[in-house]
Every structure is written in C-alpha cells, then in structure tokens.
Amino acid sequence: MCSPAHFAVEYAINPWMDPATPVDPELAVKQWDGLRETLIGLGHEVHLLDPEPGLPDMVFAANGAVTVDGTAYGARFRHEQRSAEAAAHRSWYEARGWRFVAPVRTNEGEGDFAYLPEAHGGLLLAGYGFRTELPAHAEAQEALGRPVVSLHLVDPRFYHLDVALAALDDANVVYFPGAFSVASQRVLAQLFPDAVLAADEDALAFGLNLVSDGRHVVLASEATRLAGTLRAAGYQPVPVELAELRKGGGSVKCCVAELRP
Template sequence: MSRTYLLCPPSHFDVSYAINPWMDTSAPVDTALALRQWRDLCEALTAHGHTVHTLDAEPGLPDMVYAANGAFMVDGTVYGARFRYPQRQPEAASHEKWFRAAGWRFVAPTETNEGEGDFAYVPGPGLILAGYGYRTDPRAHAEAGEALGRPVISLKLVDDRFYHLDTALAVLDDHTITYLPQAFSASSRKMLRQLFPGAVVADEADGLAFGLNLVSDGVNVFLNAEARGMAAKLSARGFTVVPVDLSELKKGGGSVKCCISELRF
C-alpha cells in the first residue's frame, strides 16, 4: 500500500550539543554526506511507490532532519509536539505551520511529547503505543488519546541508549511489531508479550545498529544498512528489506524512522 511521508533535509545538520548518548560533539560531521544519504532514503521511498513531502530546514536547528519528532498523525488529525530540550523546541512551530498550511486538523499539545519519536500506531487493533521515560511526559499519552480518539498503551523505556520509542519498537504491518525487550520495564515487556505474541523480538545488537528505527509499508522495510541481523530476522518473516546507509545521521542519534513522519489520513 502506498504511504505518504514528511521528511526534512539535513541542510544544517551538525552535532553541536549532546542530548542523547549517541551525540559526540567532538566527532566531525559531514553535512554533505548526510544530505546525500538522506536523498538516497527519499529515492528509496519514492521508488517503492510512496509519496514524499518536504519540510524546509531552518538554520540553527540541526536536528530538524529527524522529522518524526515533530508531530503524530492518525486519521487526518495531527497531535503536535512539544520538545523536552530547549535546543529543539523551535522545531515544533515549523511543523505546526506546515501541517496547518496543508489543511490538516491540528491539535496543539499542552504536555511534553516528541511526536512519532514516542508514539507508534498499530492499524489492525487501532492502538497507539506510547513511550515515556526520557523525552515524552506520560501525561501526553492521555492527551494524545483524547486528541486522536484511539486507545493508548503506555510503555516505559529504561535504557537511555533507546531514549525514544522508535529506537526500541517499530510497527511492521497491521498486526505485527518488532521490539527490543531490554529497552522496556518488566511490566511493559509483559504487556507487549500479551498484546503481540507474534512479534519479531530483537536483540541488543539490533538495537545498537538502529535496527528498530525502521519504516515499514507492510511489505517493504526500510532499514539502516548496518542492521544486518535485523535484516535477516525480517527476511525470515517474509518482509522485503530495503537497506539504506544513514551512518552520518546516526551520529545525531537517529536513523530511518527518525527521519520520517508518516501522514495517516
């Protein structure tokens, strides 16, 4: 099925501050390489029949390339983001402006949340899976459920290397997810086992290769090229893996999913 995505080019990408364990301000960043890799991602998406919209990057906001964090959209309604760290807070207004100009129903948040970084939608049961522990305030889960009219399952993240839900869990098709058990609290692991007994269970190597930070259209899975173990697991379950090298953008703590906001309408 064709999907519609919003991405933002890494025109001003840099690691000028550190707000997650992956960011090292002493490591050099090749912005031109990041831009080429991002374009490869866009081309992979369009080559598989998907529509890509672009949000203009703004100077002074080096993390705007991680477009998934700017909002969460279900059934044509957009629940906006409210970033935890001041370095990223201005990004929210850019996303709001884009969505309002596009004519979508936009719900401004009052609680701290980082969009699809901490929200995932499972279409089959119509469930929202919501992470908390590092970036998103759990009070935003109820706010998102009210805004979007969907039940929300709260999941606690307990490993700061997997600071957003989308680094530890991904939706593969209408009913199937993949997740990294060790990234979640014991009670959250129990809920995931009960709700998704057929899940693809990842291991630490998959997580460290950003193998959970993927985007799936239900058939094709766009995956960080480094995540070969995850690629094998997904292939064994019948998915077609589309590897994309995003090694430069990984320096900021993100990969495929971080770069992609899905527009569901």
C-alpha cells in the same frame, strides 16, 4: 521529510551525540537523499518540510507530530535546543488543512508514538521515561481518539520508542525487549505474541529505527541479523546507509514522519 541542510552535532541531548565527533554535511545530505529516493522507488509519495538555520535536528522529522485520520497531535520538545521545531511542523500541517491539536504536555511525536490501525481494533503504543512525559499519553488519546498503551523505556540509549520498537504492518511490531521495563515487556508479549524480537546488536545499530509499508522494511544497513530475521518472517528488508545522521541519534524512522490523512 526534512533535508539535513543544516544538520550538525552542536550539543549532546542523547547518548549517541558527541560534539567532538566530526560531521560530514555533504555526506549527511547524500545519505538522506538516498533514503528519500528509496521511499519514492518503493511507490511512496514524499512531502518536504523546509529546514531552518539554527535547528540542526530538524532532519529528524518524525518528532514533530503523530497523525491519525487527518488529525495531527503536535510536539512539545523536551530540550530547549529543539523547541522551535514545533512551530515549523504546526505551520506545515495547518497550511495543508490538517486538524492540528497543539499539545500542553511534553511529547516528541512519532519519536514516542507508534500507531497500529488493526491491532486490537486500532491503538497507539506510547513510550515514556526520557522524552515524552506520561500525561501526554492521555492527551494524545483525547486528541486522536485512539486507545493508548503506555510503555516504560528504561535504557537511556533507547531514549525514544522509535529506536526500540517499530510497526511492521497494521497489526504487528518488532522490538528490543531490553529497552523496556519488565512490566512493559509483559504488556508487549500479551498484545503481540507473534512480534519479531530484535537482538541487542541490531538495536544498538539503530535497526529498529525503521519504516515499513507492511511488505518492504527500510532499515539501517548495519542491522544485518535483523534483516535476515525479517526476511524469514515474510518481509522484504531494504537496507540503507545513514551512518552520518546516526551521529545525531537517529536513523530511518527518525527522518520520516508518516502521514495518515
């Protein structure tokens, strides 16, 4: 995770960002601290990436890489405003002994990649259409040695995979069908017949931008209907308030890069 010490909405690179809407920096830090403390309280270890001035979106740490078995496939950001973040993530991983694969193709890390180690022998779901380019999926497959399933995102409000789909455990997912092309919806239905489906109201509340450890599902507090659906499916929802960071187009998952050493 990376503190939102420099968080601001100074430009608009997704439909949720509005530079004219005021941001409360102190509240953003308080809400982020609440998320970090929630994860620690659930028994998870949280490592920190130092925020850098001039990079207001660094708080969205998930976008810096995707990791599998000690290898980090790094990010190459679509927009110039975020491009310098990639070097900070690379330095963090290399300083800690990870094998780091620098990308050639544009991709935004776990923003557009979800790893399920027990689904069909282990696979990566990968989004494209707005940020990550399709050739990056092949590059990730070579870097990480896992089959990659490409999913076409068609609604600009769901510009990253991680606002439209999330891994609930090692083999199953929750997603909002309307974020995907008809063909990609068919693929998801074939791969995950028991998937949890989210309603549009919860998807638009960033309810799918969640983190799950297979039992506890940490998600935006506004996604109340989805919390009930997850509870009925046997998971334990853990709501958190991140409304201030949502002004930047992200929520729980965007703030958390999952480490798989």
